Amino acid sequence: MDRRRFLHSATGALAAVAAPALLVPRRTAPAAHRADGARVNGQLAAFDRVGRTAGGINRVAYSDGDLAGRAFTLDLYRAAGLAPRVDAAGNIVARLEGRDAKAFPIVIGSHVDSVPDGGNYDGALGSFAAIEVARTLRERGERLRHPLEVVVWANEEGGTIGSQAAVGHLAPAMLERTARSGVTIREGIARIGGDASRLASIARASGSIAGYLELHIEQGARLERAGTNIGVVQGIVGLRWTTVTITGLANHAGATEMDRRQDALLAAARFTVAVNEIARGEPGAQVATVGRMVPVPNTTNVIAGQVTCTVDLRDLDPVKLERLQARVESAGLEIGRATGTTFTYEPAASSEPALADAKLMTVVDEAARGLSLGTRVMPSGAGHDAQELARIGPMAMIFVPSVGGISHSPREYTTPQDCARGCDVLLRAVLAADRALP
């Protein structure tokens, strides 16, 4: 270990990438380049019981399930010999000091909150792997040049709240929004040990991190279909979330003639079909989804007088995003005219596409290839905390395959082998980034 460390500081980071082959037999990776994947898989198996309900994993941010998931995670930090603290946004943070007192930290992490009725791997794998990487380094007494920060971000699924706060980008109005768990985000932050009145104290300035690396399940089927082990993320798509309110006229389902109706649920149905057709109507990887629909009064024998639904629209190209968003909104207005209903739109959330850093993408790619794993450069259709960290420093993400491309579902699954590979790639990427980053 000492020799390698010496070599790094003596020859610089770029030389170090090729160095291991000179020091160890070619076909055996050095011990320091493997994390204990079995341990992470054991942790994931135990975590599968936390927040588990009949419908799936329910660790929705700020809920009792989230509190249980965070307690489990804090124990992992402690078992790893890390000293976790909870910051003002509720992020769980631990730090290993580096050799260079002037270097900015390399940050690794993910999240442990879930969507309602979600799966066990989204966020948890990357969080536990980050803890494991720090544990591996600490247990081997291997100190990086940069400080290493291991962060489990709070409330990722509700809009990357914790990571937005950490980069000083959380709009104050967001604090008063009601989270899925029923409390406001301000109240939720207090519930998990943060303090929303002190968010300014944790805001990191642009340039204040050396880089950010996050391991995550793909949540799509591109890797599986290509038979590839590791995805090297080129960027995270931008998104537009819109809350749509459709107002018709509640009326009797039996006594109201078909041509006298102002049926808000029929209008919402036509709109849902239109949103799907708009997304499929041109080439590209854009996606659009109506995932939430709440009719009022929502009963068998009453024509719905109002429907609230949502549109989730994503693409890597901000120009296309705007064009599709405009098309969706005008489709609704047209359906409103045809059905005697009115459509109103409220932006619920939006994020701009975030591109990964080319140097860190190379670091990830080489880390995977060094383990004889196949790689594939790909966009992330899902949002991640990494998109927020990209605001203040270079970012890259490592994807491992999702079986069947399924996530945000109780059927979400990544094989133990792929989980372990992801941990190994994260560890090697951290070591290489430590050499590559200023």
Added chain:
Amino acid sequence: MDRRRFLHSATGALAAVAAPALLVPRRTAPAAHRADGARVNGQLAAFDRVGRTAGGINRVAYSDGDLAGRAFTLDLYRAAGLAPRVDAAGNIVARLEGRDAKAFPIVIGSHVDSVPDGGNYDGALGSFAAIEVARTLRERGERLRHPLEVVVWANEEGGTIGSQAAVGHLAPAMLERTARSGVTIREGIARIGGDASRLASIARASGSIAGYLELHIEQGARLERAGTNIGVVQGIVGLRWTTVTITGLANHAGATEMDRRQDALLAAARFTVAVNEIARGEPGAQVATVGRMVPVPNTTNVIAGQVTCTVDLRDLDPVKLERLQARVESAGLEIGRATGTTFTYEPAASSEPALADAKLMTVVDEAARGLSLGTRVMPSGAGHDAQELARIGPMAMIFVPSVGGISHSPREYTTPQDCARGCDVLLRAVLAADRALP
């Protein structure tokens, strides 16, 4: 009064229809032929505050709002000098004895429960008018030949539960169904003072009533559009309620490519559009509605894995009902194949068309014309307790206009003038039915 009563018994019911003109000046209706419409309108105004929430009237059967509405109604019975009792199904019943000890009763009434977020007139008008008619007769000392029973049926909106029980037609399995208020029907019946274990004791045999008359708001716009005062109902449409479960695959709304989705909400949307097109696809008065839709997990960034929705299909012709129901179900199966989802159907409720009695229709028509009101023979697209009473005796219904055709909505409204007219027609129809019925 004594003279008229004598006349009826001396010359028979049919002669009595024309008799008043011989006894009083032609242009003034006799006092006995008017109910106190102002009093009923006052009661409706006071009732508008019972179960009122921001969303509308909520006196959903067996809920606290229903309990409050029933308490209000019991007070009206008492103020009318009637002695109400609650039967085993929770129906509120009072009886005025008739002159003929052998005659079966004439039954009048309606209901006071509401749909969620409903209006103040559906059921309440007919209930209060029935109480008022009995009060008028009682206060004037005018005793009918038949006994007169005034019944406020329990849980009409949840499937004519009280009236089904009263005619011995409530399937025992229904008692274990969960009502909209969250309790089972069995529990709900207990909550309103009934006893589901004793339902057999209240079942009336076929032929055990002389007739049934019910005043109700139209809940459609036919009367308003025709400028007609009174609807003479020719029959109540049959209905089929179906619970549809659509199963797809919950997945990430950002990471799942458009051509890899099994989107249950998209399938439900296409199905909703198809149901509408099927109902509109042929001539006739048939109606079909998807009024309830519950996606799971119902959140912005998850493709819905499952949707439960309902179909409400109605027509006067049972053959057409079956044909349209088959068409709806096969449309769902086809959409399932196209979207990678599966459709399953469960019958939730059904009723056969119920025809009104021709003699009682004439009684209603003549009662209205005797007050110089215009009439129109029409079907009822809504279900009513009258359809259950039709199983055991002759039935007729009196409709008054719904402003804008709106009902099952907070905007449901019938003018005080039309409410008063309905009360008068009910009173005259009861008097004429007393003469016309055996």
